Amino acid sequence: MSKRPRTLDAFFAPPPAKKQHIDPSPSEDGNTTTNPPLALPKTDEQPSSTHPTYPFPIPHLPPSLTSSLHPTPATSPIVLNNHPDLDILYYKPYLPPRPATALFHHLRSSLPFYRVKYSIKRGAVETSVTTPRYTTVFGLDSSAVFCPQSGRLLDARTPGKPLAPGSYRCRPRPIPDCLASLLTHTERTTGAKFNFALVNYYADGNDSIAFHSDSESFLGPDPTIASFTLGASRDFLLKHKPTPENHPSEGKAMKLVLGGGDMLLMRGGTQGAWLHSVPKRKGAGDGGGGRINITFRRALSKGGTENYYKYNVGEGGGGEVWKWDEGRGR
Ligand SMILES: O=C(O)CCC(=O)C(=O)O
Ligand SMILES: [Fe+2]
Numbered sequence: 001m002s003k004r005p006r007t008l009d010a011f012f013a014p015p016p017a018k019k020q021h022i023d024p025s026p027s028e029d030g031n032t033t034t035n036p037p038l039a040l041p042k043t044d045e046q047p048s049s050t051h052p053t054y055p056f057p058i059p060h061l062p063p064s065l066t067s068s069l070h071p072t073p074a075t076s077p078i079v080l081n082n083h084p085d086l087d088i089l090y091y092k093p094y095l096p097p098r099p100a101t102a103l104f105h106h107l108r109s110s111l112p113f114y115r116v117k118y119s120i121k122r123g124a125v126e127t128s129v130t131t132p133r134y135t136t137v138f139g140l141d142s143s144a145v146f147c148p149q150s151g152r153l154l155d156a157r158t159p160g161k162p163l164a165p166g167s168y169r170c171r172p173r174p175i176p177d178c179l180a181s182l183l184t185h186t187e188r189t190t191g192a193k194f195n196f197a198l199v200n201y202y203a204d205g206n207d208s209i210a211f212h213s214d215s216e217s218f219l220g221p222d223p224t225i226a227s228f229t230l231g232a233s234r235d236f237l238l239k240h241k242p243t244p245e246n247h248p249s250e251g252k253a254m255k256l257v258l259g260g261g262d263m264l265l266m267r268g269g270t271q272g273a274w275l276h277s278v279p280k281r282k283g284a285g286d287g288g289g290g291r292i293n294i295t296f297r298r299a300l301s302k303g304g305t306e307n308y309y310k311y312n313v314g315e316g317g318g319g320e321v322w323k324w325d326e327g328r329g330r
Contacts, residue, residue, distance in 0.1 A: 113322040133202050138179065223298065
Protein backbone atom coordinates (compact mmCIF):
# COMPACT_ATOMS: atom_id res chain seq x y z
CA MET A 1 0.00 0.00 0.00
CA SER A 2 2.64 2.47 1.03
CA LYS A 3 4.54 2.12 -2.22
CA ARG A 4 1.63 2.99 -4.46
CA PRO A 5 2.69 5.12 -7.40
CA ARG A 6 1.13 8.58 -7.59
CA THR A 7 -0.62 7.82 -10.85
CA LEU A 8 -2.62 5.10 -9.15
CA ASP A 9 -3.71 7.43 -6.38
CA ALA A 10 -5.06 9.71 -9.03
CA PHE A 11 -7.39 7.14 -10.46
CA PHE A 12 -8.34 4.58 -7.89
CA ALA A 13 -8.90 4.40 -4.21
CA PRO A 14 -8.50 1.04 -2.55
CA PRO A 15 -11.76 -0.03 -0.99
CA PRO A 16 -12.12 -0.15 2.75
CA ALA A 17 -10.95 -3.39 4.34
CA LYS A 18 -11.81 -6.30 2.07
CA LYS A 19 -14.05 -7.93 4.68
CA GLN A 20 -16.49 -5.04 4.69
CA HIS A 21 -17.36 -5.82 1.10
CA ILE A 22 -17.91 -9.54 1.46
CA ASP A 23 -21.42 -10.66 2.10
CA PRO A 24 -20.66 -13.00 5.00
CA SER A 25 -24.06 -14.69 4.99
CA PRO A 26 -25.06 -15.91 1.57
CA SER A 27 -28.78 -15.73 0.86
CA GLU A 28 -30.94 -18.76 1.46
CA ASP A 29 -30.62 -19.45 -2.20
CA GLY A 30 -26.89 -19.72 -1.82
CA ASN A 31 -24.34 -17.48 -3.40
CA THR A 32 -25.48 -15.84 -6.52
CA THR A 33 -24.13 -16.55 -9.93
CA THR A 34 -25.00 -15.04 -13.26
CA ASN A 35 -28.16 -17.11 -13.17
CA PRO A 36 -31.16 -16.71 -10.95
CA PRO A 37 -31.86 -17.10 -8.09
CA LEU A 38 -30.14 -13.92 -7.01
CA ALA A 39 -29.59 -12.64 -3.49
CA LEU A 40 -32.53 -10.50 -2.49
CA PRO A 41 -31.38 -6.93 -2.02
CA LYS A 42 -32.26 -4.78 0.95
CA THR A 43 -34.98 -2.47 -0.26
CA ASP A 44 -32.82 0.65 -0.39
CA GLU A 45 -29.97 -1.04 -2.22
CA GLN A 46 -29.36 -1.82 -5.83
CA PRO A 47 -29.53 -5.59 -6.41
CA SER A 48 -26.08 -7.12 -6.68
CA SER A 49 -24.32 -10.32 -7.63
CA THR A 50 -22.53 -11.86 -4.68
CA HIS A 51 -20.20 -14.82 -4.30
CA PRO A 52 -17.63 -15.78 -1.64
CA THR A 53 -14.87 -15.11 -4.18
CA TYR A 54 -15.96 -11.51 -4.83
CA PRO A 55 -14.28 -8.93 -2.59
CA PHE A 56 -17.58 -7.00 -2.53
CA PRO A 57 -21.06 -7.34 -4.07
CA ILE A 58 -21.18 -6.32 -7.74
CA PRO A 59 -24.28 -4.23 -8.56
CA HIS A 60 -26.55 -5.26 -11.41
CA LEU A 61 -27.04 -2.86 -14.29
CA PRO A 62 -29.80 -0.34 -13.68
CA PRO A 63 -32.98 -1.53 -15.46
CA SER A 64 -32.83 1.45 -17.86
CA LEU A 65 -29.38 0.36 -19.03
CA THR A 66 -30.36 -3.30 -19.36
CA SER A 67 -33.25 -2.32 -21.60
CA SER A 68 -31.07 -0.07 -23.73
CA LEU A 69 -28.60 -2.90 -24.44
CA HIS A 70 -30.30 -4.06 -27.60
CA PRO A 71 -29.67 -7.66 -28.54
CA THR A 72 -28.60 -6.56 -32.01
CA PRO A 73 -25.51 -4.52 -32.84
CA ALA A 74 -25.86 -0.82 -33.70
CA THR A 75 -24.08 -1.25 -37.05
CA SER A 76 -23.16 -3.97 -39.52
CA PRO A 77 -19.54 -5.01 -39.14
CA ILE A 78 -16.66 -4.10 -41.43
CA VAL A 79 -14.93 -7.29 -42.54
CA LEU A 80 -11.16 -7.16 -42.10
CA ASN A 81 -9.84 -10.11 -44.07
CA ASN A 82 -7.70 -8.29 -46.62
CA HIS A 83 -4.44 -9.66 -45.20
CA PRO A 84 -3.27 -13.26 -44.99
CA ASP A 85 -4.80 -15.18 -42.05
CA LEU A 86 -6.68 -12.12 -40.80
CA ASP A 87 -10.35 -12.65 -40.00
CA ILE A 88 -11.95 -9.86 -37.98
CA LEU A 89 -15.42 -8.36 -37.85
CA TYR A 90 -15.16 -4.74 -36.76
CA TYR A 91 -18.35 -3.30 -35.28
CA LYS A 92 -17.87 0.46 -35.25
CA PRO A 93 -19.80 0.68 -33.01
CA TYR A 94 -21.55 -2.37 -31.59
CA LEU A 95 -23.15 -0.39 -28.75
CA PRO A 96 -24.66 3.07 -29.35
CA PRO A 97 -22.90 5.94 -27.54
CA ARG A 98 -25.31 6.41 -24.61
CA PRO A 99 -25.50 2.81 -23.40
CA ALA A 100 -21.76 2.38 -24.12
CA THR A 101 -20.95 5.34 -21.86
CA ALA A 102 -23.39 4.23 -19.17
CA LEU A 103 -21.94 0.71 -19.23
CA PHE A 104 -18.41 2.11 -18.95
CA HIS A 105 -19.30 4.10 -15.83
CA HIS A 106 -21.21 1.23 -14.28
CA LEU A 107 -18.44 -1.32 -14.79
CA ARG A 108 -15.64 1.03 -13.75
CA SER A 109 -17.33 1.78 -10.46
CA SER A 110 -18.60 -1.77 -9.82
CA LEU A 111 -15.83 -4.24 -10.61
CA PRO A 112 -12.87 -5.21 -8.43
CA PHE A 113 -9.59 -4.57 -10.25
CA TYR A 114 -6.05 -5.79 -9.63
CA ARG A 115 -2.57 -4.69 -10.58
CA VAL A 116 -1.14 -8.20 -10.83
CA LYS A 117 2.49 -8.98 -10.02
CA TYR A 118 4.10 -12.14 -11.32
CA SER A 119 7.56 -13.38 -12.13
CA ILE A 120 8.99 -14.65 -15.41
CA LYS A 121 12.02 -16.88 -15.69
CA ARG A 122 14.42 -16.61 -18.60
CA GLY A 123 17.11 -19.21 -18.06
CA ALA A 124 18.38 -18.69 -14.55
CA VAL A 125 17.15 -15.11 -14.36
CA GLU A 126 13.84 -14.44 -12.65
CA THR A 127 12.24 -11.05 -13.26
CA SER A 128 9.30 -9.57 -11.41
CA VAL A 129 6.64 -8.00 -13.62
CA THR A 130 3.68 -5.77 -12.75
CA THR A 131 0.93 -5.83 -15.38
CA PRO A 132 0.82 -2.33 -16.91
CA ARG A 133 -2.96 -1.95 -16.56
CA TYR A 134 -5.74 -2.95 -14.14
CA THR A 135 -7.29 -6.35 -14.77
CA THR A 136 -10.03 -8.61 -13.49
CA VAL A 137 -11.58 -11.87 -14.68
CA PHE A 138 -14.73 -13.93 -14.24
CA GLY A 139 -15.61 -17.34 -15.61
CA LEU A 140 -14.86 -21.03 -15.64
CA ASP A 141 -13.66 -23.39 -18.36
CA SER A 142 -16.09 -25.87 -19.87
CA SER A 143 -14.95 -28.83 -17.71
CA ALA A 144 -16.85 -27.40 -14.73
CA VAL A 145 -19.94 -25.34 -13.91
CA PHE A 146 -21.09 -23.22 -10.99
CA CYS A 147 -23.98 -24.69 -9.03
CA PRO A 148 -26.77 -22.13 -9.54
CA GLN A 149 -27.95 -22.62 -5.94
CA SER A 150 -24.76 -22.83 -3.90
CA GLY A 151 -22.24 -21.19 -6.26
CA ARG A 152 -19.94 -24.22 -5.73
CA LEU A 153 -18.07 -25.94 -8.53
CA LEU A 154 -19.60 -29.01 -10.16
CA ASP A 155 -18.19 -31.45 -12.70
CA ALA A 156 -19.68 -30.46 -16.07
CA ARG A 157 -19.70 -34.09 -17.26
CA THR A 158 -21.53 -35.55 -14.25
CA PRO A 159 -24.61 -33.49 -13.45
CA GLY A 160 -24.70 -32.43 -9.81
CA LYS A 161 -21.31 -33.94 -8.87
CA PRO A 162 -19.24 -31.49 -6.79
CA LEU A 163 -15.61 -31.09 -7.71
CA ALA A 164 -13.12 -32.32 -5.13
CA PRO A 165 -11.76 -29.47 -2.99
CA GLY A 166 -8.49 -28.23 -4.43
CA SER A 167 -9.40 -29.19 -8.00
CA TYR A 168 -8.32 -25.68 -8.94
CA ARG A 169 -5.44 -23.75 -7.41
CA CYS A 170 -7.44 -20.56 -8.08
CA ARG A 171 -10.95 -19.75 -6.87
CA PRO A 172 -13.07 -19.19 -10.01
CA ARG A 173 -15.59 -16.35 -9.91
CA PRO A 174 -18.97 -16.52 -11.66
CA ILE A 175 -19.63 -13.91 -14.33
CA PRO A 176 -21.63 -11.17 -12.55
CA ASP A 177 -25.02 -10.14 -13.81
CA CYS A 178 -23.70 -6.77 -15.07
CA LEU A 179 -21.44 -8.53 -17.61
CA ALA A 180 -23.72 -11.46 -18.35
CA SER A 181 -26.28 -9.59 -20.48
CA LEU A 182 -23.63 -8.25 -22.86
CA LEU A 183 -22.11 -11.74 -23.05
CA THR A 184 -25.46 -13.29 -23.94
CA HIS A 185 -26.17 -10.66 -26.60
CA THR A 186 -22.74 -11.20 -28.08
CA GLU A 187 -23.28 -14.96 -28.20
CA ARG A 188 -26.56 -14.41 -30.07
CA THR A 189 -25.01 -11.99 -32.54
CA THR A 190 -21.92 -14.03 -33.25
CA GLY A 191 -23.09 -17.63 -32.82
CA ALA A 192 -20.02 -18.16 -30.60
CA LYS A 193 -20.15 -19.47 -27.02
CA PHE A 194 -18.22 -17.83 -24.20
CA ASN A 195 -17.43 -18.84 -20.63
CA PHE A 196 -14.94 -16.12 -19.67
CA ALA A 197 -15.02 -12.35 -19.36
CA LEU A 198 -11.58 -10.73 -19.00
CA VAL A 199 -11.64 -7.03 -18.22
CA ASN A 200 -8.79 -4.54 -18.63
CA TYR A 201 -8.89 -0.99 -17.33
CA TYR A 202 -6.44 1.47 -18.88
CA ALA A 203 -6.51 4.43 -16.51
CA ASP A 204 -4.54 6.65 -18.88
CA GLY A 205 -2.03 6.61 -21.71
CA ASN A 206 0.61 5.02 -19.45
CA ASP A 207 -1.41 1.80 -19.26
CA SER A 208 -0.90 -0.65 -22.09
CA ILE A 209 -0.74 -4.21 -23.34
CA ALA A 210 2.30 -5.38 -25.29
CA PHE A 211 2.20 -7.25 -28.59
CA HIS A 212 0.87 -10.77 -27.99
CA SER A 213 -1.64 -13.22 -29.39
CA ASP A 214 -4.36 -15.03 -27.48
CA SER A 215 -3.62 -18.32 -29.19
CA GLU A 216 -3.52 -20.25 -25.92
CA SER A 217 -3.94 -24.00 -26.41
CA PHE A 218 -6.73 -24.10 -23.80
CA LEU A 219 -8.93 -22.02 -26.15
CA GLY A 220 -8.66 -24.70 -28.85
CA PRO A 221 -7.75 -24.05 -32.49
CA ASP A 222 -8.86 -20.81 -34.17
CA PRO A 223 -10.57 -19.31 -31.11
CA THR A 224 -13.27 -16.67 -31.47
CA ILE A 225 -12.76 -13.71 -29.13
CA ALA A 226 -15.12 -10.75 -28.85
CA SER A 227 -13.33 -7.61 -27.66
CA PHE A 228 -15.26 -4.51 -26.53
CA THR A 229 -14.00 -0.98 -25.96
CA LEU A 230 -15.81 1.28 -23.47
CA GLY A 231 -14.79 4.79 -22.52
CA ALA A 232 -11.79 6.48 -24.10
CA SER A 233 -10.44 5.66 -27.57
CA ARG A 234 -7.08 3.95 -27.89
CA ASP A 235 -4.94 2.72 -30.75
CA PHE A 236 -5.08 -1.03 -31.35
CA LEU A 237 -2.16 -2.33 -33.41
CA LEU A 238 -2.08 -5.56 -35.38
CA LYS A 239 0.91 -7.15 -37.03
CA HIS A 240 1.54 -10.53 -38.60
CA LYS A 241 3.78 -12.93 -36.69
CA PRO A 242 7.12 -13.40 -38.42
CA THR A 243 7.12 -16.19 -40.99
CA PRO A 244 9.99 -18.04 -42.71
CA GLU A 245 8.83 -16.70 -46.09
CA ASN A 246 9.28 -13.11 -45.02
CA HIS A 247 5.60 -12.42 -45.16
CA PRO A 248 4.62 -9.13 -46.86
CA SER A 249 2.75 -7.96 -43.75
CA GLU A 250 5.63 -8.84 -41.44
CA GLY A 251 6.85 -6.01 -39.26
CA LYS A 252 4.25 -3.54 -40.52
CA ALA A 253 1.55 -2.76 -37.97
CA MET A 254 -2.03 -1.96 -38.91
CA LYS A 255 -3.71 0.60 -36.68
CA LEU A 256 -7.36 0.66 -35.64
CA VAL A 257 -8.54 3.50 -33.41
CA LEU A 258 -11.01 1.77 -31.12
CA GLY A 259 -13.67 4.04 -29.64
CA GLY A 260 -16.31 3.56 -26.93
CA GLY A 261 -18.89 0.97 -28.00
CA ASP A 262 -16.69 -0.63 -30.67
CA MET A 263 -16.27 -4.40 -30.81
CA LEU A 264 -13.75 -6.56 -32.63
CA LEU A 265 -14.71 -10.16 -33.27
CA MET A 266 -11.39 -11.88 -33.84
CA ARG A 267 -11.77 -15.34 -35.28
CA GLY A 268 -10.32 -17.98 -37.62
CA GLY A 269 -6.56 -17.76 -38.01
CA THR A 270 -6.27 -14.28 -36.46
CA GLN A 271 -4.83 -15.35 -33.09
CA GLY A 272 -2.62 -18.01 -34.63
CA ALA A 273 -1.00 -15.67 -37.16
CA TRP A 274 -1.31 -12.14 -35.79
CA LEU A 275 -0.14 -10.17 -32.78
CA HIS A 276 -2.03 -7.26 -31.26
CA SER A 277 -1.25 -4.52 -28.75
CA VAL A 278 -2.54 -1.32 -27.15
CA PRO A 279 0.62 0.79 -26.87
CA LYS A 280 1.28 3.53 -24.35
CA ARG A 281 0.25 6.94 -25.62
CA LYS A 282 1.18 10.47 -24.59
CA GLY A 283 -0.85 13.69 -24.79
CA ALA A 284 -3.89 13.65 -27.09
CA GLY A 285 -3.17 10.05 -28.09
CA ASP A 286 -3.92 8.80 -24.59
CA GLY A 287 -7.64 8.92 -25.34
CA GLY A 288 -8.33 11.57 -22.68
CA GLY A 289 -9.59 9.26 -19.96
CA GLY A 290 -10.03 5.71 -18.79
CA ARG A 291 -10.74 2.87 -21.18
CA ILE A 292 -12.29 -0.49 -20.38
CA ASN A 293 -11.70 -3.49 -22.59
CA ILE A 294 -13.80 -6.62 -22.16
CA THR A 295 -12.91 -9.83 -23.96
CA PHE A 296 -15.31 -12.76 -24.03
CA ARG A 297 -13.61 -16.09 -24.65
CA ARG A 298 -14.26 -19.80 -24.34
CA ALA A 299 -11.72 -21.87 -22.39
CA LEU A 300 -11.96 -25.62 -22.87
CA SER A 301 -9.86 -26.95 -20.02
CA LYS A 302 -8.75 -26.33 -16.45
CA GLY A 303 -5.45 -24.86 -17.60
CA GLY A 304 -7.37 -21.91 -19.03
CA THR A 305 -9.02 -21.13 -15.72
CA GLU A 306 -5.72 -21.41 -13.81
CA ASN A 307 -3.96 -19.18 -16.34
CA TYR A 308 -6.61 -16.48 -16.50
CA TYR A 309 -6.91 -16.10 -12.71
CA LYS A 310 -3.14 -16.17 -12.21
CA TYR A 311 -2.58 -13.29 -14.63
CA ASN A 312 -5.75 -11.23 -14.18
CA VAL A 313 -6.51 -11.51 -10.45
CA GLY A 314 -3.24 -12.88 -9.09
CA GLU A 315 -2.24 -15.96 -7.17
CA GLY A 316 -3.91 -16.60 -3.82
CA GLY A 317 -7.07 -14.74 -4.85
CA GLY A 318 -5.25 -11.54 -5.73
CA GLY A 319 -3.43 -8.90 -3.76
CA GLU A 320 -4.65 -5.38 -3.26
CA VAL A 321 -8.12 -4.78 -4.69
CA TRP A 322 -8.80 -1.49 -6.47
CA LYS A 323 -12.23 0.00 -6.74
CA TRP A 324 -13.19 3.18 -8.57
CA ASP A 325 -14.67 5.84 -6.31
CA GLU A 326 -17.29 7.62 -8.44
CA GLY A 327 -17.83 10.39 -5.88
CA ARG A 328 -14.16 11.31 -5.74
CA GLY A 329 -13.57 10.56 -9.43
CA ARG A 330 -10.55 8.39 -8.75
O1 LIG B 1 -7.50 -3.64 -24.73
C1 LIG B 1 -7.58 -4.23 -25.81
O2 LIG B 1 -8.20 -3.79 -26.76
C2 LIG B 1 -6.84 -5.54 -26.01
C3 LIG B 1 -6.78 -6.43 -24.82
C4 LIG B 1 -6.13 -7.73 -25.13
O3 LIG B 1 -5.56 -7.91 -26.17
C5 LIG B 1 -6.19 -8.84 -24.18
O4 LIG B 1 -6.68 -8.66 -23.06
O5 LIG B 1 -5.72 -9.93 -24.52
FE1 LIG C 1 -5.21 -9.98 -26.52
